[in-house]
Amino acid sequence: MTVLRRSTHRAPSRQLEAAGSITRARILAAATEVFVRRGIEAGTIREITKAAGVNVAAVNYHFGSREALLRATLAEVAGPMNAARLQALDQEARAHAPHAPPLPAIVDALVRPLIETPRWQDGTRPLIRLIQQLRALPHQMANQLMAEQFDAVAHRFIAALHAALPHLSRAEIVWRYEFARGAVVHVLVDCDPESGRLAALSGGACRTGDQDELLCQATRFVAAGFSAPGR
Amino acid sequence: MTVLRRSTHRAPSRQLEAAGSITRARILAAATEVFVRRGIEAGTIREITKAAGVNVAAVNYHFGSREALLRATLAEVAGPMNAARLQALDQEARAHAPHAPPLPAIVDALVRPLIETPRWQDGTRPLIRLIQQLRALPHQMANQLMAEQFDAVAHRFIAALHAALPHLSRAEIVWRYEFARGAVVHVLVDCDPESGRLAALSGGACRTGDQDELLCQATRFVAAGFSAPGR
DNA sequence: GTCTATAACACGATAGAC
DNA sequence: GTCTATCGTGTTATAGAC
Numbered sequence: 001m002t003v004l005r006r007s008t009h010r011a012p013s014r015q016l017e018a019a020g021s022i023t024r025a026r027i028l029a030a031a032t033e034v035f036v037r038r039g040i041e042a043g044t045i046r047e048i049t050k051a052a053g054v055n056v057a058a059v060n061y062h063f064g065s066r067e068a069l070l071r072a073t074l075a076e077v078a079g080p081m082n083a084a085r086l087q088a089l090d091q092e093a094r095a096h097a098p099h100a101p102p103l104p105a106i107v108d109a110l111v112r113p114l115i116e117t118p119r120w121q122d123g124t125r126p127l128i129r130l131i132q133q134l135r136a137l138p139h140q141m142a143n144q145l146m147a148e149q150f151d152a153v154a155h156r157f158i159a160a161l162h163a164a165l166p167h168l169s170r171a172e173i174v175w176r177y178e179f180a181r182g183a184v185v186h187v188l189v190d191c192d193p194e195s196g197r198l199a200a201l202s203g204g205a206c207r208t209g210d211q212d213e214l215l216c217q218a219t220r221f222v223a224a225g226f227s228a229p230g231r
Numbered sequence: 232m233t234v235l236r237r238s239t240h241r242a243p244s245r246q247l248e249a250a251g252s253i254t255r256a257r258i259l260a261a262a263t264e265v266f267v268r269r270g271i272e273a274g275t276i277r278e279i280t281k282a283a284g285v286n287v288a289a290v291n292y293h294f295g296s297r298e299a300l301l302r303a304t305l306a307e308v309a310g311p312m313n314a315a316r317l318q319a320l321d322q323e324a325r326a327h328a329p330h331a332p333p334l335p336a337i338v339d340a341l342v343r344p345l346i347e348t349p350r351w352q353d354g355t356r357p358l359i360r361l362i363q364q365l366r367a368l369p370h371q372m373a374n375q376l377m378a379e380q381f382d383a384v385a386h387r388f389i390a391a392l393h394a395a396l397p398h399l400s401r402a403e404i405v406w407r408y409e410f411a412r413g414a415v416v417h418v419l420v421d422c423d424p425e426s427g428r429l430a431a432l433s434g435g436a437c438r439t440g441d442q443d444e445l446l447c448q449a450t451r452f453v454a455a456g457f458s459a460p461g462r
Numbered sequence: 463g464t465c466t467a468t469a470a471c472a473c474g475a476t477a478g479a480c
Numbered sequence: 481g482t483c484t485a486t487c488g489t490g491t492t493a494t495a496g497a498c
Contacts, residue, residue: 023481039369041272045474055483060475062481129369135417136367138270138360138425147431154432171436172448175418178429179452182417183410186366190409194369198409200378201385205402217403221410224459225452254463275491286465291493 024062026052031073036129040070040137071145074134077117077127078149084113085153089160100163107223110157111184115215123209128188161226168230180222187218255293257283262304267360271301271368302376305365308348308358309380315344316384320391331394338454341388342415346446354440359419392457399461411453418449 030052034043045066049056063069088109092101101109117127134142154177162173190198191208198206207213261283265274276297280287294300319340323332332340348358365373385408393404421429422439429437438444 021481037369039272039367041270044472046472055481056474057476057483058481066474129367133367133369135420135426136270136360136364138268138364143426143428147428151432158432169436171433171438174429174433174437175448176452178418178421178432179414179449182421183414183456186413186417187406187409189366190413195366195374197374197378198405201382201389201409202402202405205400206405207402217406218410220459221407221456225414225456228451228455252463276493277491286463287492288465288494289463292463297492 021062023052023054023058026054027059027062027069028072028076031069032077032126032130035070035073035133036124036126040130040133045069067141071148074130074145074149077130081113081117081127082149082153084116085109086156088113089156093160101160103161103164103226104219104223106157106160106164107180107219107226110180111218111222112215114184114188115211115218123191123193125188125192128185128192129194131185132189165226172230176226176228179225183221183225184218187214252293254283254285254289257285258290258293258300259303259307262300263308263357263361266301266304266364267355267357271361271364276300298372302379305361305376305380308361312344312348312358313380313384315347316340317387319344320387324391332391334392334395334457335450335454337388337391337395338411338450338457341411342449342453343446345415346419346442346449354422354424356419356423359416359423360425362416363420396457403461407457407459410456414452414456415449418445 027048030048031043034048034051037043038047045059046056048069049058052058059066059069063072089101089106092105092109096102096105114128117125119125131146134146158170158173158177161177162168162170165173168176187198189195191214198208258279261279262274265279265282268274269278276290277287279300280289283289290297290300294303320332320337323336323340327333327336345359348356350356362377365377389401389404389408392408393399393401396404399407418429420426422445429439
């Protein structure tokens with residue numbers, strides 16, 4: 001709840017975002033844990049500060065509000081993954097210059113960093129859980145947070161895909177880009193120990209903990225989808 | 232929030248689930264509206280009863296608890312869609328007997344009812360929004376609600392797909408079944424007016440309100456993914 | 463069956479001492 | 481920078497009148 005609650009927060013009067021504080025770092029780590037395990041809406045400032053071993057008032061002192069803390073949490077988790085994607089795409093572009101990178105290289109640059117995003121000991125990928133939750137929340141704020149983190153990368157990849165598949169219209173590229181993202185994120189959620197859906201449906205036949213298997217299955221499905229005939 | 236809140240509900244002592252009540256029906260309709268627009272966690276009993284024009288206490292009288300109301304809401308929205316899927320699959324099975332239905336027929340039976348699920352005037356598909364939210368909630372209850380509604384259908388379709396694609400292992404069928412579901416649900420969320428992400432990414436080039444276009448794009452991507460070479 | 467009123471509790475944010 | 485205490489507001493669920 002209460003992401004939506006009419007905030008009574010007026011104007012953050014102290015120095016916010018001073019990234020040096022040890023307390024700040026502890027809050028950020030605890031917030032990731034709580035938002036993932038308990039849910040973005042259900043996780044409370046009180047839980048977070050308790051898990052971080054700091055005072056209840058510290059969140060508002062260091063971040064200004066619960067929403068600003070959520071934004072910082074997402075940036076910390078999604079930033080490195082998107083940077084890895086862009087770096088991989090750039091590398092492929094250099095390797096194939098002056099030609100455009102071929103489809104399999106682009107798909108790998110898009111999918112691999114998502115699958116190889118850090119996992120906790122139990123196999124949970126915190127980034128995946130945050131993405132899934134933010135996409136489901138019917139708040140404009142959630143859409144905005146996602147756009148802040150992912151739009152730049154999306155446009156880069158759509159351009160690269162358009163160059164690799166020039167026979168498809170831009171609209172068809174975008175359709176398939178989102179089909180591809182959905183397929184991979186959905187299955188990563190299913191692979192999460194919290195869900196276990198893929199293991200349940202397959203009677204344990206899908207090795208959901210095997211990253212190589214997952215990457216192999218995902219790239220094959222996605223590349224085939226992109227390679228479907230156009231209109 | 233408070234789906235998780237430790238409930239103090241003891242034992243529903245009056246007749247629950249007596250489906251005849253007019254009040255009950257009004258609550259159910261209002262609950263769908265509120266859970267979709269405001270979110271499953273954020274939507275409160277007070278909002279629902281206010282929208283339904285009934286008393287606050289009526290939810291606990293007719294359903295027993297907030298969670299039971301959510302279960303009834305999902306069943307009402309997801310039930311007809313899954314029935315349509317099974318009916319379509321049965322029809323294809325009869326049409327192709329004694330052979331197994333071919334891949335395109337199965338994909339159509341799987342995807343079309345999801346896309347043609349009822350929409351509100353603004354284009355929102357309530358079922359899609361409920362699915363997306365339930366998949367994101369980190370509660371065991373949410374997983375259970377999804378399994379109750381979708382597991383039977385999943386097993387039917389996986390069996391049909393296995394018959395149509397006998398060169399693939401059962402594990403590979405399940406991987407691709409979930410890739411397919413994820414691709415379609417993800418894009419349907421993007422087509423929702425609340426999100427608008429597909430329209431934004433494509434600069435308006437994707438006609439997200441055109442059901443025929445959506446079905447065409449989805450079945451092409453999904454069928455190609457299933458047709459990818461096996462291991 | 464439907465209402466009002468309330469119990470019992472949780473929340474985010476902040477004032478103000480240290 | 482960190483604490484305690486508190487304000488104002490929200491929640492589910494239920495007791496008891498009608």
